[in-house]
Amino acid sequence: MKLIEKYFPYSEWRRHQREIAKVVYSGIVEGKVVLIGAPTGLGKTAAVLAGALAAIEDMGRGKVFFLVKTKNEAQAPFREIKALSRRGVSELVAVFRNKREMCSLEYARRLSYEEFLEECRYLTEHGLCEYAKNVKSLGMDEVEELILQARSPNHFIQLLKKRGYCPYEVCRVVASKAKVIIGSYHYIFSSAVRHAFFNSVPLKLGDLVLVIDEAHNLPQSIMDIETASLSEVTLKLAEKEVKKYLVNPDEKRRALFALKTIEKIFRDVKKRFSIDELEGRLKLLEKSFVDAAFEGIYYLMDVLPKVIQRKREVLGSPIVSSPLRRVIDFYRRIEKTGIEYALFVTYEEGIAKLVYKCVDPSTVSRHVLDAAHSAILMSGTLPPLQYFTSVLGLRGEQITELRIDTxxxxxxxxxxxxxxxxxxxxxxxxxxxxxxxxxxxxxxxxxxxxxxxxxxxxxxxxxxxxxxxxxxxxxxxxxxxxxxxxxxxxxxxxxxxxxxxxxxxxxxxxxxxxxxxxxxxxxxxxxxxxxxxxxxxxxxxxxxxxxxxxxxxxxxxxxxxxxxxxxxxxxxxxxxxxxxxxxxxxxxxxxxxxxxxxxxxxxxxxxxxxxxxxxxxxxxxxxxxxxxxxx
Known part of the structure; x- marks a missing residue:
């Protein structure tokens, strides 16, 4: 257990910290899912990282992927890695947030997330992003210097931007060398984000030790992550976009007809449900209710590149927002999922919206947690064991737990x-x-x-x-x-x-x-x-x-x-x-x-x-x- 001492960032251990570190170490070596319930203020993060890094060094492989729900929660693991460096154990850390928020191009934030990903890919593939190109000249010594200089993960990202780098690309390079990666739940529990991320950073779930902070949030977070929505406002904006940027009259007519057919969903919803009845609440819809309305979606997919290209020419910008693409993205989400998902309608401030949402988080969590080498689920308010086996689909024999009562x-x-x-x-x-x-x-x-x-x-x-x-x-x-x-x-x-x-x-x-x-x-x-x-x-x-x-x-x-x-x-x-x-x-x-x-x-x-x-x-x-x- 000397390695645990090596990776603990402080000179003295608080009560229960050694116990946590040892349970984490043993659980990782055995490939278990470890549940850690301990009060806030006890120092869970430092203890868990000590046990995890020790286990990884002992096994000679793997990385820690520290998953957080909010930006603020990323501060704790970042702080502990910095503290470890100050004790002479220098560890690189890659910090990932919402990729759009990490972008150095301010105007990129006006795009929806899906649009941003498309435009980011376009800029990098065509060599049009100077921030991404600058990363080639960056050395790891400079990264380590910035990590120590940064007060927080957000400050680290801002420092990279000021020096003319793309923070995402920097962290992508660092992730291949670092033992610790910090990122939001999305990077692992959104299948689309995970596949794209793992393709850009050579990672495999089987090599990862997942540390899931505030794990009591995980079921709801998975259902929120696995959600797609389409509002009537987006649909009307897509119609305006087609009218303005699709040049061929016949193509314009057919595209508008396809959008008007989808719009009929919202007219029918308004006849069936009042705003007072559904404001802020979800009402179940049969998926067959909308399937017929999307019959023209494949034609819209065909004309989308023409709309985007014309919009770029008119606006003189490589980055453009497209409501039509958001309509198509919504359909792509709902056509691929199964019985663990359901379609709802709601009103938000009087605007009708379709919401396609996961209704059983185990369909996602079971695959991820089974495929990972090991997982640490920790919280200051950890629910009972039966909750995790029931809602997340974990098996009792794969779990080790340590609970320290408040x-x-x-x-x-x-x-x-x-x-x-x-x-x-x-x-x-x-x-x-x-x-x-x-x-x-x-x-x-x-x-x-x-x-x-x-x-x-x-x-x-x-x-x-x-x-x-x-x-x-x-x-x-x-x-x-x-x-x-x-x-x-x-x-x-x-x-x-x-x-x-x-x-x-x-x-x-x-x-x-x-x-x-x-x-x-x-x-x-x-x-x-x-x-x-x-x-x-x-x-x-x-x-x-x-x-x-x-x-x-x-x-x-x-x-x-x-x-x-x-x-x-x-x-x-x-x-x-x-x-x-x-x-x-x-x-x-x-x-x-x-x-x-x-x-x-x-x-x-x-x-x-x-x-x-x-x-x-x-x-x-x-x-x-x-x-x-x-x-």
Whole structure:
């Protein structure tokens, strides 16, 4: 185990880090899938990388592919590799993000992702990208220098751009030499992206150790990755494009007829479903409903090159956006997939959209995780083993797991948990009176607690809007929106240390914001979880449940996997924002009578001592408990 010591980037080990590193090492050597559940702040990333790099050196082959969901999550492995270099163990690291975001050509970002890939290929094949050509003169010494100089993966990419290089091409070259690659889930779990990536970087799944950070997100992330959509706006833009850039009158007529036939789908949808009925929700459509409408798609494929070429000539630019290509790309996605996918329709801000979506993540995960040499699935809120075998299709015999309860990390006297039972966000019980009651309780909790920020976590934007309008005007409130950035939240906290922060369960704030000051103090002193954050009911959730249920032949287990476990994982995530070190102290209020259900509470047993949970039947009772609470 001396190699583990070699690849650990610090002089001292924290509690449990050696144990994690050894389990990871053994699991990789044996070709296992390793589940690591350990609280945030324990130092999982450094320990996992130490074990993984040691195993790879011992085996004499392989690479670590560290997979993250968000840009912020790439910071941790990048930081640990830099720390390792400072200790004299120099390791190259290749950092991949969305390829379009890595592009040095600013105007390329106006393209859809599929269009960008086409145009990138066109520029590189024709020798028209100076940034890509410059990479040939780059040496590895310069790359190592920039890695050490960079404050973050994003800064590393920006440094490469400033020096006139294509960051993607640089990292592609580095990836062939590096032991560690950092990239988003897409690079492995999107079959299209993976095949293209592996063709450009000589990699094979069988040579990779996949480290999957925030693995509780993996099932939903796979379904999101394996999604294609087409809006009525894109279709109308494609019609305008054909009218303007297709020169031959007969070709123009036939292409417009093919697009008008597809457009009929949206006219029929609007007759069948109102905007109020489907705004933000997915309604199942039979695939046969659209198949006939795409009869002319192959003709559109034939004329697309003419449209693109004419557009380049008229605009005088090698990079052009094409709505027609987006229509064709949508069809190519839906024609190749099978029963694990379903077609839906929805409205987004009143605009109709077709959505083709994966409804069983195991169809993707099983292939990837079986083909990889080994995989490490880690999370601070790791779901039960049965969840991974059921939803991701893993086999019990291929799994090794190590779980370190949050209770071992956070002293029980540092957390107090209360359940308020006179409110709920249960769908059929939502009303203005209920929202008013919830808002009154939040205001009272915040006033009684007095110090620090109160993090209020709600199941959805609709609940957030319903509750917020009844909060008193004199309370300082910051609310998450679809446009909220991490910087927005940090700035708001810096201005007011007594904020009520309203966030969506499993959203950007809960996933990505560290509520800590420069001296390490946690600004969150109270966490209020409004309702049980089950997914909003729609046809996608029903189809997802039906797919899992039919595969498992167990309705109760499928219900737990689709509804209960993800909801309680979000609850644990929210609680975890208040506890990033052993010193943190906070109060948690579970605001819904359903938390009295032993099945729900049992899923929090690794976080809180269930015997110490206090139930309050009224707000007055809760207020009394809080006033006496020593935390």
């Amino acid at each position: 209770k071992e990390f956070i002293p029980s006297e540092n957390i107090a948990v209360f359940i308020l039972t006179n409110v709920t966000t249960r769908y059929i019980e939502r009303s203005e009176d209920m929202y008013r009651k919830i808002a009154t309780a939040i205001a009272e909790i915040h006033r009684v607690r007095k110090s620090g920020c109160t993090l209020v976590v709600v199941p959805s934007y609709s609940v957030l809007r319903g509750v917020k309008r009844y909060l008193p005007d004199d309370l300082p409130v910051f609310s998450e929106t679809t446009e909220t950035t991490v910087d927005d939240v940090i700035k708001a906290i810096e201005e007011r240390r007594d904020l009520i922060i309203m966030a969506i369960a499993g959203g950007k704030i809960i996933e990505g914001v560290e509520f800590r000051g420069s001296t390490g103090e946690n600004f969150i002193r109270t966490v209020v979880i409004v309702g049980v954050p089950y997914p909003e009911p729609d046809d996608f959730i029903k189809k997802y449940y039906d797919s899992i249920s039919s595969r498992l032949l167990d309705q109760e287990l499928a219900w737990n996997c689709v509804f209960t476990v993800p909801a309680m994982t979000k609850v644990k995530q929210a609680i975890g924002r208040a506890f990033r070190s052993e010193r943190d102290r906070a109060v948690v209020v579970l605001m819904d009578y359903r938390y009295q259900d032993p099945k729900l509470l049992s899923l929090l047993s690794d976080v809180v001592d269930l015997d110490r949970v206090i139930v309050a039947e009224t707000l007055d009772a809760l207020s009394g408990y809080l006033r006496k609470c020593p935390i």
